[in-house]
Amino acid sequence: MTRYGYQGAHPERRGAALLALVRAWAIGLVVLLFSEYLQAALVYEHLATGPRMESFGGRLLLIHLPNAVCIALAAWAAARIHREPFRESLPGHLTAAFAVPVVAQAINMAVQWRELAAEGVLLSNAVLVVGCVAGYTADRLQDET
Known part of the structure; x- marks a missing residue:
């Protein structure tokens, strides 16, 4: 027990864990911004023309699939840069990997709330889940090799 009756982690260890999270988030944000750019x-400038965007398949192929790749890359990069021994904590590692895509999705939904259709909300959230799972799985597969 410490002086105040708290048996938590040592302050330096908590600070190092927070720094590891912030570093992972910074890398995830850079990768997400660069890949979205x-x-x-x-894609949007050259391929996403009016007729192509009218069909569900066109929107899926030209909007949602590339978004899933961007999210997967950001989650993977954040998870890869999250260092030991903090990677061993599942909640901490999931927070490192998923925070940037989830916060970006929440901001995107908040900014575009009035223009969103049900299809866009459902598919965007499905893409978020698929991208996060794919990025995290890629990170875990690299850990096994």
Whole structure:
């Protein structure tokens, strides 16, 4: 027991854990912004024309699938940079990997709330889950090799 009756982690250890999380979030944010920029510059500028965006398949292929790749890359990068021994804590590691995509999704929904359709909300959230799971799975697969 400590002086105040709290048996928590040592303050330096908590600070190091927070620093590891912030570092992972920073990398995840950079990767998400860069990949979304590339998506906007390449896909939206050149491929996402009016007729292609009218069909469900076109929207799925040109909006949602590239978004899933961007989210997976961000989750993977954040998880990869999250260092030992903090990777061993499942809640901490999941927070490191998923915080940036989840917060970005929440901000996106808040900013575009009035223009969203049910299809967009459902697919965007499904893409978030698929991308996060794919990025986390890629990180775990690299740990096993």
